[in-house]
Amino acid sequence: MADIDSPYPDSLGKLVEVFARLPGVGKRSAERMAFYFLKCGKEEAMDFAFAIRDLRKNLRSCTICFNLAEGEICAICSNPARDDSQLCVVEMPRDVIAIEKTGSYRGLYHVILGRISPIEGIEPDDLKIKELFIRIENGDFEEIIIATNPTAEGDATASYLADKIHPLNIKVSRLARGISAGTEIEFAGLANLQSAFLGRSKI
Ligand SMILES: [Zn+2]
Missing domain, CATH: 1.10.8.420 (RecR Domain 1)
Incomplete structure (x- = not known):
């Protein structure tokens, strides 16, 4: 009206x-x-x-990694030149874009579509974590890089994932604290994110 x-x-x-x-x-x-x-x-x-x-x-979710895809499978999953021994776990597709911009990473991704947050009632089952472990079990990954945001919930999600990956005998690493606590990966700035990625350490 x-x-x-x-x-x-x-x-x-x-x-x-x-x-x-x-x-x-x-x-x-x-x-x-x-x-x-x-x-x-x-x-x-x-x-x-x-x-x-x-x-x-x-645009839809990639059926393998849950990144944004133009068809069934995203451009990263369908690129044979990517290193399939490394898997980087992020919260959201915009984090993939931020990391891709650094040019420091040639492996694959898994987007869990959020973070564990008991306060907001978000449990592991509400995220794409089950799908992550199916991929890890069926894949041949040598390193899982956990790149959840350096926030309280992102850190808690990283610990949860690391605890579940450790028994599988695969190296687990977390981005270095080049990005200050509380700064979301999306806003970290190219140089900071690049050094956080290169300086990642085993957890
Ligand atoms: Zn994908």
């Missing part, structure tokens, strides 16, 4: 409203963006619309 107090025509008001829902975007920026789409060419505006549609239509 049209808002009679709105200063915008309906379609423009709707666009301002949806942009203002984006993280870090205030009302003024939302308005500026909406006006941009009024001014730019029709093709440019459609490029944006289709990019969002394609993102939601095409």
